[in-house]
Structures are given as structure tokens and as C-alpha cells.
Amino acid sequence: MQLKPLARSLAAALSIVVIAGCSSTGGTQDGDSYGSQNGTTTGSSTAGTGTGSQYGSTTGSGSGSGAGYGQQADSRIPEVRTIYFDYDRDTIKSEYESVVMAHARYLRANPNAQVVLHGHTDERGTREYNMALGERRAGSVERFLNIQGVSSAQMSVVSYGEERPAVNGQGESAYSQNRRVVFNY
């Protein structure tokens, strides 16, 4: 069951429509910013990228949106909020440095802004060990921002390990989209 990416508009609609979860559980869904869907009926209806108000786009190359940083740009949360990592690595790849720099500028310009850095891994390996690897990734972004002059008080780190993959499925194309750190404001 391969999951297809979904149009942004549909994803946004899904985020506000809370469809009941698995048919026989009738669990307690408090309908916060996460929508929930029934995976049994349409496996293809799951959005692969961030939706709703909390999460910005996670696709595309990091460098494109960096054009024209200025006073105005620093007043808005940078659009690109996800950076990706190599297998078993927590080093920030050079292609994503401009993304992290844009967040550094924004956070310096907005000392009241708070960011939670979510660290994620691909599904390979054990869950709790991956929790630790996800924390390392988010921690390396936190240190980078700190060196760029962002106050520690503006940042926190939460690792999700392999628990919240952006994309389902096996193989490097899925794994590479799951090894990531997401900036959450």
C-alpha cells in the first residue's frame, strides 16, 4: 500500500475534519490540531507533508526560499521548516545551512518567538534507540542556532524517533524524507 502525496488544499481540509478512528475502538479524540483518519478505507488519503497551522511546507529545496532576507523577511517565520539528514548522521548538510540561518535570523529578530525542534529518524533499528538518535539531530540544530546567537531560552528539543514518519513505506526514498528535523513555532 503505497501512500500518494496529496494536494495541499485537501490536506488542509483533512486537518479540520476529524474522521472517526478505527471502527471498533471509538476512542477519545479531542480534535486538536491533528486530524485523524481511518487508514482502513483509503490508504491513499494520508498527507505526507505537514498540514494545518502548526506545520509549514516540508518539501522543496531549502535554498530557494531564502531570497531577499531583510527586515521584512525576519518578521515572518521562514517558510522552509524541515531539513533532512543522512543515514545515521546528525550533521547539518551544507545545503540546509541557509535554512537554519534563516531561522536563526528570525529568532534573533523576534526574541519572544519560541521554536520546538522535532527530531525524527527513519524506521530502521529499535524504537528507543531511534528516540535517542532523533534527539541528537534536533540537538545539533539547537547548537547551530545557539552559535548563531539564538538564545537557549527560545529553543527546546523533542525527539519523536521513528514514531511519526512523514512518509510511509520502505526504501531510501521514504527513509530520506523521514530523517529530519522540523522547526515548530
Add this chain to the structure above:
Amino acid sequence: MQSLSKVWLFCVLLFVSSVASANLTIEITRGSDQALPIGVVPFAGSEGMPEDIAQIVQDDLERSGYFAPLARSAMFEQPSQSGNVQFGTWRSLDVRYLVVGRAEQTAGGFELQFELMDISGQRRMIGETVTVRGNDLRGAAHYISDQIFEEITGIRGAFSTKIAYVTAQGVGDNMQFGLYVADADGRRSEQVLTSNEPIMSPSWSPDGTKLAYVSFETERPAIYIQDVATGQRVMATSFDGINGAPAWSPEGRRIAMSLSKDGQPEIYIMDVANRSVERITNNSSIDTEPAWSPDGQSLLFTSDRSGGPQLYQYSMASGEEKRLTFTGNYNARGRYSPDGEQIFLIHHSGRGYQVAKQDLSNDRLVVLSESTRDESPSVAPNGTMVIFATQQGNSGVLSAVSADGRSSFRLPSAQGDVRDPAWSPFLN
């Protein structure tokens, strides 16, 4: 012939969320060539009862890998008591053991009688009358399986135990997680918790009444302790950073865990009564996934202090930490066998991530599973099977393999991913 009379106590388990989910089903994926042929004759008088008792017993015995049950269609006689068993008939069918029984509805529930026969020895081995209050026929059938299994193998049966597991549906920000407790055969699952945020790493208290687990319901990880019967729960730890991998100590007063509050993840031990934590490991690497030795004298844990994940053993007495695994570059999430002589772990072989066993007396490591994306091994309290999470196609499923690797079964789920299984201790 004398038949033991025993009241089988019926326990009503109350859950906060009492609605049962779709059950897990069993698929035997590998049968042992050393399985003992056994016949389990349908219980006389059980037609029309809510459960087929003999079928439950037969499935239990088959799943264990120790037994190869005779197909019902091959039984041209269906005796219900030992006096009517024609030994020659069953010998000609190559059956070594035979279970016969009868069932009767009573005012308060049911009364079951079963007898176990040794066909080659032409003798009755055991027999018992089981009184069922209410309609817990499945529980009574598992009890009968336990008696038969122990009588023949000398090993205590673990068919009346439970498994806790986590379900997940969806992807990315749209996910639904559930924590469930089901019978060891995957049936009668009960929801313990649901959340839009991840739930991980359930661990049973040694008396089987509570679960410790990780939940992200506050949008960050915290360890909770929940009473399974009443649903009452408390948040046990919510330090900055990772609060993970809870593992209940054998005497029940402490929980080992991984906390990153002081930097990188380290092993800590929490006193359950006053929630104070004591740091055990202290280095700049990842230390996580602790497990207690059955005697409570050692902790097994995963550390990447050598560069990649390997298993280490911490001695409570000396405070020494000793590396245990040297085969391959990825060995993680270890669990002791109930006798403490072996460890089960996830080993990255040339084929993938597999369940393996290492004998602590000679450090020999043997891969047990045939699947290659395995996680979270958990050992049955009698040490005969290891349940673990793996992938079937693109779905997460639970699977189990016998401790000798000879037999295995799978527990597919109709919906979503199933993972993070935890086999309960003995409950009776």
C-alpha cells in the same frame, strides 16, 4: 477414576475504555519438526456454546510449537471420557497424546471436564473439572491448555497470559495511537489508551496489574503508570528531554528508564514509591533500553559508546559495566530469558534487523527470526517464545518465534500498524 475438582476463578477485568477492538488473528508461519502429535477431541455437549473449547486448546498447543494437533476431520471416533478411548484407534493415527472432555451449562456458568491420555503408555495422565463462573470459556480453555502443556513438557504453560501492544494508524501529523491488552493468542483485545500523540514501550509490573509506558500526549514524552483493571494512572516522570524505555524491576519497587535530562540519554532507576531517580550510567554516549535480570542483580542496556549500538550489562553489586555483544555492528534492545542464562535482542545481520539469541555462558549468537525488519522482542514468562514487532508488506505486525527458533507464528491485524509488544508475567 478420580477427577480433581477445582474452582476456576473467573476474573472480570474492567477497563476504562471497555470497547474491544478488532482482534489479532494467528497464522502459524513455521511448524517444528519435533512437535508432538496430539489429538484434541471436540468437547461433548459444547455444541452451541459461545466458544469451541477444544479448538482453543488445540490452537494454543499448536502455537506453542511443541505440538502438532491432529485434524478434526481425521477423528473418526470422538470419545468424551477416558473410559471410552480406544487406544488402538489413536495409535493407528500416530497420535501420542489425546485430550477428551465434556462441557455443561450450569446455573452460574459452565462446568468443563477434561482428561489427558498417554496413547502409547495407554494411561490417563491428568483430569480435572473446571468450574467457569460467567461466560469466560476462553479463559477456562487457556487454563486447560496450561495444564496439558505442563503435564507433558514439564514447563509451565503461558496460555493464560496477556500481551500489551501499541497500534498506529496514519502518517506524519495525522496519526492515531492506541495501547491495548489482549490474551496471549491475540483475542479479546481491550483498549487501555488512545492518543493523537505517540505511545511507546509498555512494560508490565511483575504482578501483572500495571503498565508503565511512554506517552507524548503533552506533546513531549513522559512516563505514565496505569492500573490495567481500573484505568487509574499517574505521570511518573516528565523531565526535560527523553523519558523513555521504562522497565519494571522483578520485585516491583523500581523502574529502570532512559532519561536525557542531563544531556544525552542515560540509564536511571526510579523508586516507584517516591519517584526519586538515581543515575546509573554516566558517559557521553547514548544509553537506553534497560532490562532487569530475573534476579534483579543486573541491568542489560543498549549503548553506542563503542561507536554503534551494543549491549552492556551493569552489575548492581559492583557498578561495573561489561560489554556483552561483539557479533556485528548493531545489537540492541536486549531482554533476558526467565532463567537469566540467555538474552534475546535485535541483531543487524547481513539480511536486516532480526531477533537473535545469545547464550551468556559461551556468548554464541544465533538469529531466530526469518523476517528482516524486527523490533521490540519480549519473552514469554515461561521462556518458550519471544514475541516481537516486524513488517509484513507495508504493515507493522506482531510475530513470535520459539526460543529454539524451530517454530513461529504471526498475529496480523486487520487495521493499522501493530508494534511494541510486551508479554505479561504469569497472571495466576
